[in-house]
Amino acid sequence: MKLWGIDLGGTKIECAVLDSNNNLEVVVRMRLPTESAKGYEHILSQIKKLIDMVAEQVGEKPRKIGFATPGVLEPDSQLMKNSNTICLNGKPMRQDLEAILGIPVQLANDANCFALAEALIGAGKEYPKAEVVFGVIMGTGVGGGLVVNNKIIGGHHGIGGEWGHNILEENGVPCYCGKAGCVEQVISGPALERYYEQVSGEKLSLKTILEQYNEGKNEHAKATIERLLEYYGRAISTLINVLDPGLIVIGGGVGNIDLLYTAGFERIKKYIFNKGVVTTPILKPRLGDSAGVFGAALL
Known part of the structure; x- marks a missing residue:
């Protein structure tokens, strides 16, 4: 099974696909500029464009995907908050991404994603x-x-x-x-x-x-x-x-x-x-x- 992830940064969007059947080996990594000055809708279209490019290279589309985001999805309202990419704040990002991509989407703050990766496959391996x-x-x-x-x-x-x-x-x-x-x-x-x-x-x-x-x-x-x-x-x-x-x-x-x-x-x-x-x-x-x-x- 392939694990798909997107790191949404202020200047770049990165997509990585990991092979869970092969020691989480990286299958593909690709980046596009975020171009956040062009607004929220443009960021969503850049994300879709990047996923389509990666899917073409991998030979299959994702069945679900995780996102590391600046800021966080508010649990009650399901709207983004605390993002330094200002145009994301107040937007139902998970809902909009699921509508555009047609697959389940999981969002987490980028620092939490950093911590999770280090805990599971990074420094945490030395301290089980x-x-x-x-x-x-x-x-x-x-x-x-x-x-x-x-x-x-x-x-x-x-x-x-x-x-x-x-x-x-x-x-x-x-x-x-x-x-x-x-x-x-x-x-x-x-x-x-x-x-x-x-x-x-x-x-x-x-x-x-x-x-x-x-x-x-x-x-x-x-x-x-x-x-x-x-x-x-x-x-x-x-x-x-x-x-x-x-x-x-x-x-x-x-x-x-x-x-x-x-x-x-x-x-x-x-x-x-x-x-x-x-x-x-x-x-x-x-x-x-x-x-x-x-x-x-x-x-």
């Missing part, structure tokens, strides 16, 4: 006893996904795992979600670059800030990376205090910073409710940027 796996996305935005006993926990409001929109810094930078000082507005890539510009008067990429921190000559770079490590420690400790997962996987561009797994890990010990002892495995993803689309297929 981990009942609770939390997937963190730290990149342009900050999000999270929660998997318990190999099942996504969407939650009562559909916001299970939404770690990025808890207040981390009192009176911090306003967030699109309506609050201020959210995790996303403190330790995402753009937030760290904004902080560096604020303290230094100079605009640099996070990559350059990190290089200058490692050289040890730029006090503003030092302040920016110290801010990342300290607030990362606080935010992850809260996650562990509430869920105490058996495994945390950190995805996204900021998640590639090696210091998070050394100095950042030490900061968690300052805040955890466990007398400073942290034994939680915290790992980089094993599936790279494939986790979202693989997770969608695994739905």
Whole structure:
């Protein structure tokens, strides 16, 4: 049996087909631009176009398909919400996709799909006893996904795992979600670059800030990376205090910073409710940027 998944991103739509009879080997992967500026109906037509292209290559059409989406389908109203691809919000996306495609459709937040894929076929394979796996996305935005006993926990409001929109810094930078000082507005890539510009008067990429921190000559770079490590420690400790997962996987561009797994890990010990002892495995993803689309297929 072939498992079909779509990762719907802000700039690209990716489709992957996995062969469940052959160790989940990838049969086909293909991408199209999302072109979200052209609106909701256009995104749906791009999805249909991509699926048709893949079906032609595979030699069969999907019987059902999973989607990793920005935002989430509200359980009660069945309308999309919390998506940074704004035109999706308020739309009955699952219903519309099923109408266009003529097959059953399963939607889940992209961070949840990331967590599911890592739990089942990624980093989780190294920790088979981990009942609770939390997937963190730290990149342009900050999000999270929660998997318990190999099942996504969407939650009562559909916001299970939404770690990025808890207040981390009192009176911090306003967030699109309506609050201020959210995790996303403190330790995402753009937030760290904004902080560096604020303290230094100079605009640099996070990559350059990190290089200058490692050289040890730029006090503003030092302040920016110290801010990342300290607030990362606080935010992850809260996650562990509430869920105490058996495994945390950190995805996204900021998640590639090696210091998070050394100095950042030490900061968690300052805040955890466990007398400073942290034994939680915290790992980089094993599936790279494939986790979202693989997770969608695994739905």
